[in-house]
Amino acid sequence: MTFLATAARCEMQPPIALGKLFRNRPKTGGIESWFPDSEIHFTYKGRTAIRHLCDLLDLRGSEVLMPAYNCGAEIEPLIRGGARIVPYRVDKSATADIEDIRKLISDKTRAVHVTHYFGFPQPIDEIRKVCDRHRLFLIEDCALALFSAWQDRKLGSWGDVSIFSLPKSIPVPDGGVLVINSPRLQSWEWKKRSAPLLSATRRSLSLFKSSLFRKRPLDNHPDRIDSELQDGVPIGVPMEEWYSSPEVRGTDGLPDVPGWMHYEETFTDRTLSWFSAHLLRGVDEDEIIKTRRRNYLCLASLLSGRPGFTLLYKMLPPGVCPLGLPLVCRDRESLCRHLSMRGITAAIWWPGFDRNMDWDRFQEARFLKNHVLLLPAHQGLGEKDMEYIAHAVATLNSQ
Ligand SMILES: Cc1ncc(COP(=O)(O)O)c(C=O)c1O
Structure with a gap:
């Protein structure tokens, strides 16, 4: 009770549509078709996709400009990947300050990280231009912006790389995506291992339980x-x-990032679970x-x-x-x-x-x-x- x-x-x-769970699902669809000209990698979480892009963009020892309004889960993998974080201003309407980005670029800067909060687009065209002018990589963080578009173009297609976090928008227990858009970048090779059994099972059961017992x-x-x-x-x-x-x-009296947002190194080479892959096909x-x-x-x-x-x-x-x-x-x-x-x-x-x-x-x-x-x-x-x-x-x- x-x-x-x-x-x-x-x-x-969102809950799983239990009635549709065991129906035949199409073999393909979903993310692969959203970015048909890009290279797509499924990871266990969005933050593991960020950890991968550190090696892909060779960020070790260089600076990444990061929005000051952030959750923390995107910062830690960059630091683990050897980058130094330089925060830039985000105003009270949650919009990135392009002038501040320009001012902070130094000869150590290698990438600009941009987050589309709650699915709403940042001034991404202009930020893309700044990156092109200074030959910087653009990292488009779409963890909160799955399926969003701006001017008929999908968010996630402006960055040299973009990342997504699937459970925030669709009923899957786990799953992140790394999208590689730039022809400047080599194809990414990594030794994939299956999803961590214990963590994936726990998350699947929890999603299943909340879908089954929700009130209408x-x-x-x-x-x-x-x-x-x-x-x-x-x-x-x-x-x-x-x-x-x-x-x-x-010491400043501000609360730390909650424990579950921290980065778990052991998940880096893990991909999404079978259950998530199955559910994704019916989206x-x-x-x-x-x-x-x-x-x-x-x-x-x-x-x-x-x-x-x-x-x-x-x-x-x-x-x-x-x-x-x-x-x-x-x-x-x-x-x-x-x-x-x-x-x-x-x-x-x-x-x-x-x-x-x-x-x-x-x-x-x-x-x-x-x-x-x-x-x-x-x-x-x-x-x-x-x-x-x-x-x-x-x-x-x-x-
Ligand atoms: C803006 C942003 N980027 C990246 C992440 C990391 O996503 P995940 O929780 O799937 O690791 C989060 C999630 O907390 C986020 O809010």
């Missing part, structure tokens, strides 16, 4: 929720579980883009004008496949906890501060790290769920 009681109604990762939108009636809460049953995944590692604070890209956009627009309009937060993005540009709906909140911890009690897993977005950066210099990135909360809007949810989330948000303000 506790098992059921903790099932989420609106979780952060029909259960979402707000009155029923309030009566369940009066019985004292916590029906969501508590925030502490989502961000479960014990918090460690540095319907057009349907995912359509549903995510519809959910985003629906939730954004239901929330517009509410007190206590603003939307990070004022518009949803054509081609964007949103990861979720990012809010900039006055008090995101209270909102997150309130939603969690109602079965809605919102994500406190990147509360950890990587120890390799001087955060005093990046107040805007710090602001985003302290205020952004991501609401779910993925393809496993529908308009009823968006109404449910909006209602839950409204009840916080009315309490």
Whole structure:
């Protein structure tokens, strides 16, 4: 019963469509067809793809310009790969500052890392031009931007290399992708080993469990929720579980990156699991883009004008496949906890501060790290769920 009681109604990762799980799946499709002219490598995680590109781009001993607004999981593999991180400014709208990138280029710089936050494009054309002018590699981080496009061109196709993290957008237990676009680069050879059995099985079971025991939108009636809460049953995944590692604070008083974001060297030569590869073949890209956009627009309009937060993005540009709906909140911890009690897993977005950066210099990135909360809007949810989330948000303000 506790098992059921903790099932989420609106979780952060889309669930597996269990009915379709054992249907015949096409042999090909998915990522290979998204970048037909590029070389594609599947890795166990997005961060392992980043570790590989260090060797591919020969980054040892050189500098990589890195956005100050980052999660930390992308920094560690670069450092393990021998690169030195030089952070550049990202403003309060989560946009990379191209002037700052220009100023920071030195004769040691070899690459610029760009992150498309929540599926929304950075000014990638201009950054590409800066890289070309200075003969730098462009690393396009699409960990949060699977299926997104800008000006009819897929994000991930501007970089000399790009990386993806599959479980953030589709229901797979593991999987990262390294896409090599540049003809300047040699074909990448590495000794692949199968996915780590224990870790992949644990992740598969957890995804399977949350897909099997999720509550459907029909259960979402707000009155029923309030009566369940009066019985004292916590029906969501508590925030502490989502961000479960014990918090460690540095001398500057800022919390460290959570333990599960750190880099595990033993995964470097591992590829994605058989289960992920199987699930990937059934992915319907057009349907995912359509549903995510519809959910985003629906939730954004239901929330517009509410007190206590603003939307990070004022518009949803054509081609964007949103990861979720990012809010900039006055008090995101209270909102997150309130939603969690109602079965809605919102994500406190990147509360950890990587120890390799001087955060005093990046107040805007710090602001985003302290205020952004991501609401779910993925393809496993529908308009009823968006109404449910909006209602839950409204009840916080009315309490
Ligand atoms: C921007 C960014 N890049 C890279 C990664 C690494 O992806 P993964 O978790 O699959 O290793 C993450 C994930 O935490 C991320 O947020």
